[in-house]
Amino acid sequence: MEFLLAIWNWLVSVWIVVRWPLLFAFLLITFMLVSAIFSVWLERKVAGRIQDRLGPTRVGGKFGWLQTLADGLKLLVKEDIIPTQADHFLFRLGPYIALTGSFVAFLALPYGNGVVATEMNVAVFFMLAVMSTEVFGIILIGYGSGSKWSLFGGMREAAQMVSYEVPMAICVLVPVIVAGSMNLIGFAQVQETTAGTLASRSLMWNWYLFHDPFTFAAFWTYFTCATASCKRAPFDLAEAESELVAGFHTEYSGFRWLSIFMAEYGSMFAVSGIASLLFLGGWHIGVLPDDPTAYLGGFFGNLINVIVFIGKCWTLVFVMMWVRWTLPRLRIDQVMMTCLKYLLPISCVLLVGVSLWNMLLPTEVLALFPIVLFALCALLVVLLIKQLITWASAPPGTGMPGMWSMVGVTGYQGARKTHS
Amino acid sequence: MVNLQPFLFWLIASATALCAITVVVTQNIVRAATWLLFTLAGTSAIFFLLGADLVGVTQLLVYVGGTLVLLVFGVMLTAQGPFITMKTGAAEWAISAVVGFLFLGVLAVSAFSVKDSKIGPPQGSIAEKFAPKERLSKDPANAQYSAVIGQGFLGVGVGPAHQAGNKVIRTNYLLPFEIVSVHLLVVLIGAAYLARAKRRRRTAS
Secondary structure, three states, rough: HHHHHHHHHHHHHHHHHHHHHHHHHHHHHHHHHHHHHHHHHHHHHHHHHHOOOOOOOOOOOOOOHHHHHHHOOOOOOOOOOOOOOOOOHHHHHHHHHHHHHHHHHHHOOOOOOOEHHHOOOHHHHHHHHHHOOHHHHHHHHHOOOOOOOHHHHOOOOHHHHHHHHHHHHHHHHHHHHHHOOOOOOHHHOOOOOOOOOHHHHHOOOHHHHHHHHHHHHHHHHHHHHHHHHHHOOOOOOOOOOOOOOOOOOOOOOOOHHHHHHHHHHHHHHHHHHHHHHHHOOOOOOOOOOOHHHHOOHHHHHHHHHHHHHHHHHHHHHHHHHHHHHHOOOOOHHHHHHHHHHHHHHHHHHHHHHHHHHHHHHHHHHHHHHHHHHHHHHHHHHHHHHHHHHHHHHOOOEEEEEEEOOOOOOOOOOOOOOOOO | OOOOHHHHHHHHHHHHHHHHHHHHHEHHHHHHHHHHHHHHHHHHHHHHHHOOHHHHHHHHHHHHHHHHHHHHHHHHHOOOOOOOOOOOOHHHHHHHHOOOOOOOOOOOHHOOOOOOOOOOOOOOHHHHHHHHHHOOOOOOOOOOOOHHHHHHOOOOOEEEEEEEEEEEEEEHHHHHHHHHHHEEEHHHHHHHHHHOOOOEEEOOO
16 A cells, blocks of 8 residues: 555656656647647748739638648648558658658747756757757658659658758857857847847847858758758759659558658747747837836736747748748758758858958957948848838739730730830 | 655666567567667666656667667668567577676776765755765765766876875876777778678689
């Protein structure tokens, strides 16, 4: 009887230790999956709009909110087919390794000041390392399917992901050198200073994006490498819908396919999270001189921070989708050439450049440069919006003729004059 | 009071050991590589349990993300056919069992002969909250954190000080480190030589 009591006491004390980590893990995986559902809906809407159609509009009201839910239900009840030639163990195991690699990265991703599952001093390094284990899941998925389409897709994808990790890590090193730490919470805190003159308040020009030209370039390079490592177009040879049937996940249907795609959308959010923490100020809005916790108190201030951070990440995910439906796909040799001949030397130059910039230049230049760059970028954004409005308000058929217009081709009946 | 760290250690260590045994026992070579993945990931988990975040992350990045991917590529692309099975003869089992147990003995003897180990996890880590307090060492000469070991590999004197003549010296691990590096280089060159494409001696018919 005392033995049972001892076991019970031990179980209770284990529960006291693991209840908070379990809650964090539950919250994180819920967020990751709900974010994946939202991202799938967003992708279909964005794809539709870019292709001049509407996307899902029937399920769940006018905007098709519940389309992904319906898709998820369908995938859950679909028949689980495993080809006879597949290696059964590896076929089953692959999606779980990919999903685990994508989810564990969320453990170190902070959503607000202190709103993180595990505060690690090597957080960004941890996230990069864990997301590199996702490659192994892709290899097993491609190999374990027992079909040549999957094997080709898996090999290409593994080569691509592994190659792009190198310039990605070097581009991550660029702001790490400026900040002096790999702690992601420290990154967001160092891009905000709440004391001192106006130039040093928690304003947008403190973001590392504007800190020096090398971090500015590093943001775009990092974003390209991150798009490639998430196997998103224009680097999506692995899926290659029009070439390899469906690439490495040809033989997967139902819930297994869903796991692969949750892993992909999860890692899209994770790399966007790293980008927004390293370069875009994390959870800072950028227009308030102080952290929202100073105005609204702890809970609501942190809630605002979390909402802002998730908004930034979803904006970057939207940019990834926008690029996907705009640019054509690169061939595998073009993909590898981009990595090895362009992005890798560029990131090495950025690494050396950021070290020299921060070491050699006087402090006045270092303090003035972000404001100048921010003003230039703001001017560019204003000009772009003005031009977009001009184009959008032109009557149809004029303004932006588009790539298929046959203006100037003699004999074509549909040709119209542009305003040029 | 729960002592979570030993429980977690035994859990992770036994899982890692089982995966390592399965690497040897399984007959499909790609599955062996998969079990090796779990073994290396388990080792990384042990590092995290000790509070050595950086080493655990480096283990994941270098071994799992780099070495193992390379290994799996090589295995997959050089196997003569899909899903080949490897049958190990009884003589090979016997010899490898003997060698394995001898190696285990050497490791166990050298691990337990480190006197009075005062290993402790770093301040503020998860592991420190659950580690028994009386074993932490405050003396950096006796501390065996991984940073100190790393310094020893670079030639900085670490470990307990002892007199030699009228100088106080501490041991460093530079020489073993260099020997192991040269050994690894020899192994790499040997493997490249063994894997070279052999020129055919007979003329094409």
